[in-house]
Amino acid sequence: MLIDDNFKNAINDYIYLLEKKYPQKAILKLIGDKYSLSGNERTILFRGITTKNKIISRSSKLASEQELSGNTIHIDCYNTLIAIGSYLNGSTVFVGNDNFLRDASEIHGKIFRTELYEKSLSLIFRYIKTLNISEILFYLDKPVSYSGKLCQDINDMLKEENIKGKAQTCESPDFILKNVDYGYCSTADSIIIDNSKVKIFDLARKTIEFSFNPNFLNLTKIA
Template sequence: MIFSEFFKDAILDYIYFIEKDYSEKSVLKIICDRYGLSGVERTILFRGITKKYIANKRKQKIANINDLKNQTIFIDGYNVLITIASYLEGNFTFVGNDGVLRDVCESHGIIRNEDLLLKALFLIFDYLDKNKIKETYIYLDKPVSFSGILSQRINKYFNEEKINGFCETVHSPDYNLKNLTDGICSTSDSTIIDKTNTKIFDIPKNLLEFYYSPQFFSIERFINPNFDLIK
């Protein structure tokens, strides 16, 4: 990915102003207009950067692979699936300043490639099986037309493979995940991460690193090449 010449300056300016409590949307427009940022660069700012204290709170919630063993994991279905499928499709993915992997597609639950979505799903099954998950719960958005069929396929697979798991279509996965009291949640949705009382496991980031060894673009490394040395 080739960025605009002044993209780093744009990031630093954006961080400066949101730390001063300026409106994020207003600052975003001003910064994008000033530096002539592309749509991808705009999305990276909007989806990938938050105030430092919020980013640090989110990082403290992030679980590592060793935390998964014998745990119940609750998955924000389309959020996780679409992030993985987006990477498989060749779209740009990046790590925000909160340490969470996101994509730039802003698909809002729209299923563009069912084959890639199913490939992502079976990668998740394989990855969780390798890491000895006790139970898997997947929440799908009921308003999305594909959800009923996908939920049936997932539950059929769970039954056939004797996997301790269940997929449910619900009106608002956000509500269920924000109100968890135990287990581990998997999502990149900022609101859920901020509200839930459980640890967060970034399935897309960890899974893709395991199977494909990508070098994800990291906002923190981009603006500070010594970031890995001072963590």
């Protein structure tokens, strides 16, 4: 996706109003309408642009591969799989100005009714086996209808690959991930990142970069 001058101007105005602490949804509508932004562009603004203070805070929580060695990783399963699946599906995937990978798709759980979820999982396992991680824990939303099947598939893969770990369904993975107090988390959910007690590893981005040569739209170079 190319960024034209119209969208660049929209980004700059959006940042200006965010820094002035105006309500985000109100800013999104104002800027989106003013610059006649597409739905995709509005989603990129909403998910990918934040304030300078939050950029500093989130960047300080971003963990490297080396830090994972010998540690546990807690994975926000749907968040991670949807980002990877969106890339595989040709949807817009981008790096926000806080340096975390996000998707602009609205597919949500639909990805897991296709072959994309299997491919996304296989890519995660292919990459994660190269890391010296002591334990991998996947958290899935119990209310999502496909979670039970997906959970079983992940547990089967962990067993087949002889990897210590577990997939489990829960009412609120967000609550669990915000309160984890050991190891590292994998998510691009801004609320979890902002409230996490541990550092965050961008598993979706690293997984894609391990298997492909992506040319992500990178808002750190624009905003």
